[in-house]
Amino acid sequence: EVQLVESGGGLVQPGGSLRLSCAASGFTFSSYDMHWVRQATGKGLEWVSAIGTAGDTYYPGSVKGRFTISRENAKNSLYLQMNSLRAGDTAVYYCARAGILTGYRPQEGSYYYGMDVWGQGTTVTVSS
Amino acid sequence: AIQMTQSPSSLSASVGDRVTITCRASQGIRNDLGWYQQKPGKAPKLLIYAASSLQSGVPSRFSGSGSGTDFTLTISSLQPEDFATYYCLQDYNYPALTFGGGTKVEIK
Numbered sequence: 040e041v042q043l044v045e046s047g048g049g050l051v052q053p054g055g056s057l058r059l060s061c062a063a064s065g066f067t068f069s070s071y072d073m074h075w076v077r078q079a080t081g082k083g084l085e086w087v088s089a090i091g092t093a094g095d096t097y098y099p100g101s102v103k104g105r106f107t108i109s110r111e112n113a114k115n116s117l118y119l120q121m122n123s124l125r126a127g128d129t130a131v132y133y134c135a136r137a138g139i140l141t142g143y144r145p146q147e148g149s150y151y152y153g154m155d156v157w158g159q160g161t162t163v164t165v166s167s
Numbered sequence: 168a169i170q171m172t173q174s175p176s177s178l179s180a181s182v183g184d185r186v187t188i189t190c191r192a193s194q195g196i197r198n199d200l201g202w203y204q205q206k207p208g209k210a211p212k213l214l215i216y217a218a219s220s221l222q223s224g225v226p227s228r229f230s231g232s233g234s235g236t237d238f239t240l241t242i243s244s245l246q247p248e249d250f251a252t253y254y255c256l257q258d259y260n261y262p263a264l265t266f267g268g269g270t271k272v273e274i275k
Contacts (some may be wrong), residue, residue, distance in 0.1 A: 083269045089262035125263045157210035
């Protein structure tokens with residue numbers, strides 16, 4: 040069964056750090072881009088970071104310089120190191136697999152990626 | 168950054184109704200758009216990718232259309248299990264992604 044399981048969430052003080060983990064199983068982890076997405080209570084979804092199969096990393100401005108995404112293919116694991124945490128980082132954090140859902144699209148010069156597998160989420164609370 | 172505006176933010180509908188949700192991009196994104204369903208306390212689930220392609224296992228009452236800046240998710244006959252929040256997601260700038268604000272579909 041294809042599965043993603045997050046862990047590592049908890050309560051942390053403002054300015055503190057936390058490392059989230061995501062354990063993958065049931066598929067060839069090293070062959071997929073992976074993402075972190077978060078959701079504050081009662082709010083919408085926000086993309087947090089991505090890592091490609093070659094280890095290239097991407098972040099939105101809201102977390103760039105504070106969060107670091109990484110992967111350890113030998114352990115089928117994805118990580119999110121979160122530093123300088125703020126109250127606004129309080130959320131459920133999901134890891135998600137980016138599946139290639141189409142063949143190569145010549146007009147666009149790309150494949151189409153969709154987040155086709157999600158974990159159950161882990162809760163991060165930043166509070167004093 | 169590309170902004171995604173979803174409307175309405177919420178709607179009330181009855182079982183059997185036809186429901187339409189729209190998503191507008193701040194710039195053209197070809198057909199690089201997906202639709203996700205999220206139920207309370209659960210992770211999102213991919214319904215539609217590349218604007219109009221149905222993800223495997225998703226009922227055919229769900230359909231998507233649009234290209235460029237304007238997109239639509241349609242549920243042809245709303246079922247009890249469809250009451251949820253729906254999000255659009257642009258991946259034109261993949262891997263940098265932007266979600267719409269969400270549309271909560273409630274029971275009338």
